[in-house]
Amino acid sequence: MPRASRSNQEQPIGDVLRARRIEELHKGLREMAKILDIAPAHLTDLEKGRRTPSEGLLLRIATAYGIAEPELRAGWSRAEGIVSEVATQDSLTAEKVPEFLRTARKLSQDQWDKLISEARRMSAKKGRRKE
Numbered sequence: 001m002p003r004a005s006r007s008n009q010e011q012p013i014g015d016v017l018r019a020r021r022i023e024e025l026h027k028g029l030r031e032m033a034k035i036l037d038i039a040p041a042h043l044t045d046l047e048k049g050r051r052t053p054s055e056g057l058l059l060r061i062a063t064a065y066g067i068a069e070p071e072l073r074a075g076w077s078r079a080e081g082i083v084s085e086v087a088t089q090d091s092l093t094a095e096k097v098p099e100f101l102r103t104a105r106k107l108s109q110d111q112w113d114k115l116i117s118e119a120r121r122m123s124a125k126k127g128r129r130k131e
Contacts, residue, residue, distance in 0.1 A: 012049055012075070013049075013071075013072065013075025013076055014046055014047040014048055014049045015047075016067070016071075016075065017046060017047050017061070017065060017067075018047040020065050020066075020067065021047075021065070025065065025066075029043055029044065032064070035064050036057065036060050036061065036064055037060070038057065046061075052076045052077075052078060053076065053078075055078075055081065058072055058073070058076070058078060
């Protein structure tokens with residue numbers, strides 16, 4: 001089970017990975033690189049903040065380290081692919097999604113949950129109208 005997200009004392013994601021690898025997983029650099037199917041130098045670059053992982057590697061890291069995928073995405077400023085897909089699906093969403101995200105930038109978790117719930121409700125309602 002992925003662990004909860006980092007506290008308000010944000011650390012660079014590479015530092016989080018290194019600390020977790022050593023202190024909690026008790027793995028050496030080469031051993032973890034082998035688990036991730038990457039070169040040890042690649043893992044060093046990730047831990048030192050010199051590289052960001054591909055989509056596939058990000059998912060392997062989440063599994064191997066037991067870190068929640070959203071925490072990794074936030075740490076590397078890597079949005080899930082669906083964000084780009086939705087944001088560019090047509091001219092209306094290309095205009096509205098950035099405005100929406102700027103407006104929603106400082107929402108709390110509870111506010112996000114309510115917003116998502118409302119979006120689901122609106123989407124389901126729209127889907128029923130088309131039938």
